[in-house]
Amino acid sequence: GAVVSQHPSWVICKSGTSVKIECRSLDFQATTMFWYRQFPKQSLMLMATSNEGSKATYEQGVEKDKFLINHASLTLSTLTVTSAHPEDSSFYICSARSVRRRTDTQYFGPGTRLTVL
Amino acid sequence: AQSVTQLGSHVSVSEGALVLLRCNYSSSVPPYLFWYVQYPNQGLQLLLKYTSAATLVKGINGFEAEFKKSETSFHLTKPSAHMSDAAEYFCAVSYGGSQGNLIFGKGTKLSVKP
Numbered sequence: 092g093a094v095v096s097q098h099p100s101w102v103i104c105k106s107g108t109s110v111k112i113e114c115r116s117l118d119f120q121a122t123t124m125f126w127y128r129q130f131p132k133q134s135l136m137l138m139a140t141s142n143e144g145s146k147a148t149y150e151q152g153v154e155k156d157k158f159l160i161n162h163a164s165l166t167l168s169t170l171t172v173t174s175a176h177p178e179d180s181s182f183y184i185c186s187a188r189s190v191r192r193r194t195d196t197q198y199f200g201p202g203t204r205l206t207v208l
Numbered sequence: 209a210q211s212v213t214q215l216g217s218h219v220s221v222s223e224g225a226l227v228l229l230r231c232n233y234s235s236s237v238p239p240y241l242f243w244y245v246q247y248p249n250q251g252l253q254l255l256l257k258y259t260s261a262a263t264l265v266k267g268i269n270g271f272e273a274e275f276k277k278s279e280t281s282f283h284l285t286k287p288s289a290h291m292s293d294a295a296e297y298f299c300a301v302s303y304g305g306s307q308g309n310l311i312f313g314k315g316t317k318l319s320v321k322p
Contacts, residue, residue, distance in 0.1 A: 097251075125309070134298060134312045135252070184251050186310075197310055199244070199252040 094118050095187050097200035104175055105208055112170045112203045114185030120165035121187035125197060126158075129182040141168045175207045210235050212301050214313035222321045227271075227286040229316045231299030234280065239301040241282040242310065243273055246296040255297075258282060269293070294320045 094117040104110050114124055122143050127135040139160050141147040147160035157179075159171040168187075172179055182204050186197035215230040233239060240259050244252040256267025263275040273284045282299060299313040 095251075134314045137309060140309060182249075186252075196242070196254060196257060198254070201251040202249070204249065 093198040095198045095200040097203050101204040103206045106176050109173045114168045114200055116166045116187040119189045123188045124168040125186045126170050127184045177207045180207045212299050212311055212313035214299050214316050216316055218317045220319040221289045224288050227289045229284040229297050231282045232280050233301045239303045242300040243284050244298045289320045291320050
C-alpha cells in the first residue's frame with residue numbers, strides 16, 4: 092500500500108514552454124501533497140505544500156507564478172513549470188500524506204527528471 | 209531554526225561489514241524522525257521512522273535506528289552490508305505533528321565494496 096506515482100518520469104522541453112507534472116496517490120487518499128526539487132548530489136528542497144481544495148503554500152524563494160500547483164482531488168496534485176528555462180532543470184519529487192493514517196509519514200513518488208534545453 | 213545534520217556525505221564499507229550512518233537533529237522537543245533511501249534516478253523509500261514509541265526502531269532491509277534524546281541522535285545501522293544497500297540515505301525530521309513538514313539532511317551516499 093501507499094503507492095505514489097508521477098507522470099511523466101522524464102521530460103525534455105524547449106526553453107519558454109510549460110511542463111505539467113502529475114502526482115497521484117494510487118491506493119490512499121491524501122489531503123496533503125508536497126513538491127520537492129532535488130539538484131544533482133543535493134538533498135530535497137521543499138517547494139510547496141498542497142492541500143486538497145485550497146491554495147498551495149510556497150516556501151520562501153519559490154515563485155508561485157512560475158510553479159503552479161493544483162490539488163483538485165484527494166488523489167491528484169499537479170505541478171506546472173511555466174515558461175521553463177534551463178535553470179529549472181532538476182529532479183522534481185512529490186510526496187503524499189494519508190488522511191486516514193493520521194501519521195507524519197510521507198510517501199514519495201519516483202520523481203520526474205526535467206531537462207530544459 | 210530546526211536542522212538535521214548527517215555526518216559524512218560519503219561512507220564506504222566492505223560487503224558484510226557494519227553500516228553506520230549518523231544523523232543528529234537540533235531541537236529541545238523530540239521530533240518525529242525518519243530515514244529514507246534513494247536509489248539512482250528514483251524517489252525516496254521509507255526505511256523506518258520514530259514517532260515517540262520504542263526508541264529502537266526496526267525498518268526494512270535489515271536496517272534499524274536508535275533514538276537517543278540525550279544525544280539528539282538517530283543513527284542508522286545495519287549489521288552486515290550488502291551490495292544492494294549502495295544508495296543515498298536521507299535522515300529527516302518533522303516537528304509539527306500531523307501537519308509538520310519534513311526537514312531533510314543533506315544525505316549520505318553509501319558505497320559497498322565487494
